[in-house]
Amino acid sequence: MFELVCEVEPPTRPDLKKVRHQIGVMSPIADAFLIPDNHIGRATVSSVAVANEVQAMGARGIACLNSRDRNLLGFRRDLLTAAAYGVEQFLFVHGDEPSAGGRTSQLTVRTMIEQARATSFPGISPFKVGAASRLRPVPGWKAEADFLYLQVSYDLEELLRWRDSVTLDIPVYAGVMVLASAKMAHNLAALPQLTIPDHLVAAVEQDRDAGVEAACNHILAIRDSGAFDGVHLIPVSRYRQVAARLEHEL
Template structure:
């Protein structure tokens, strides 16, 4: 069953991230995904996350698809103009990839090619609109297509942003532009998320709460300082700081969050931050397996 069908049936879905390698050796990335086969509905293949140059999202999506796994093709506006983006979207559809997550993308300054020229011809909203247009049989120029893609479009939202109103406005815009599901930035504050969902619910779009594996107190503090919209409460930092076994504690934190968030949303999106091997345990302990 596809992600789209699962959501249509009202299933609570789980997605996870797959990171393409820095190089042409895809074995590792595929092994990590294989590890989660059957436990996770679909895999977000990141598009050069944090502006670090990696193997293309499209290629890895294709390789996953070939293995019978369901990819979510992440597309950012940082590196490609509307011609390349639409071209890649058509290619994805031709290769059987239907889930597309449209993002603006981080600035090149943050990555390993800070000298590159960022593109940003489109932004996430106009990219969604372009993709939705392709799915209706025409490109941005209004030209008819030979073969029409059947996309299931997604977008991201950051419920912890302060102020949150602009996020909601943009989410609304994204929904209007064609987003059919939303994945969120990492959530650590279920109360605030509940308030956000109250405001977001009328849009009627499924939301997958982002769960990031907290690896240490240091990481939590770093995120609090540097990642907008993410705030790890002191209590969780303390849990991590005082933990004897950090992996155990991390699983505990994730499970606790999932339990709290599950009634509020339609799915979760797991970001393992390299601790992929812990995800099966997280899913088991939170009762999401099978």
Template structure:
């Protein structure tokens, strides 16, 4: 593995295939395999159908990388969740991230399952799992503090992330997310869909002048997050910019060293 210079875990979010062709996934894994510690696999993210996160997680393992499978509440009832927890054990997937799930692009939610119920089920039905939950930069509900680790929603403000972390009484690993913004129109669509993910004006100005700035800004923020020593890792959301982002991460590693990650 290339030394990225990070002393904490680099968690890379892949884009699961939306059809039965595994080549797009293989291309992503080939591009990132030497610069990441683990691979986060979304579960029908943005409310559209993709290959099962557990099936993709198995491919990630076969590729020699550590998978983290997302499981959403939107597409499951309790029986479906128990099936998937058994499937995780069957496929050797021992790391999951529980999420509520965006509104579906077709149909409706499967039932009234909540992330809190999912966490309880994981503890009783699959105690071998390392279970993460997500949070915004706001008060964390008490029940979420019983998770093994917290994944923090995308933010562009390191000071805000640090202030939030200082206020949260949680002893487990905390992993903030950074997102590569490839264009101003994409940033505008993102803000319309999720207002709290509005991209700051300085980023927009830089990206308008040079689209490659989106990659540079994201990797710079990731490095600064980890350089604080206050976080267990960083979650990189590169979207379709995985080649450029992995290359940039790799190129910035030449003067830095990286310690092994304990798992």
């Protein structure tokens, strides 16, 4: 079964209306929702709390936790809170380096996975934990996670080459991000770890909806390749347009 996991924008204020709206709009196309964790370097409502909100609306929530902002006690608090809410799935990531000051963490993604695996509560199912990977060889400890999320790529052939180069017995989700504007396209194109085709940047400069169309076509091509178990979609502000485009395609 091919799954579409849609990322939502967590609130930076104590108001969940926008999150609820995103969930409602994308529910017809989404198999689950991923909630980032302070991903833009600003404090957001807890990803565990938002995952609980997702589940209260009848969908499956996956809480992302980054090692950057946590010590061991704080991480154990997150696991306890998740168990109380019934949130069972996590994506553990390293987290971007802070723009000022050092990392607060005594944790790594690997130790977070080990800690989650070692944590159990009576009458509650074990946590399912995933990790993220760039398009490079996957270390053994990541291959033993419950699922793997790949970095964003705009090149299907690049994704297929990577998939052919690794042997994994866990679900793998390709990353797809909508280019919402020409400014966003240029900013992302400047990142050394991400390659965006020049023709796509030019298309978004001419037509803002070109980013939506390209992302939707990319998702369908990944599905049709049969090489991946699903897609991790980052629709940013264009979630309404993406949902409308994909509702009758998936």
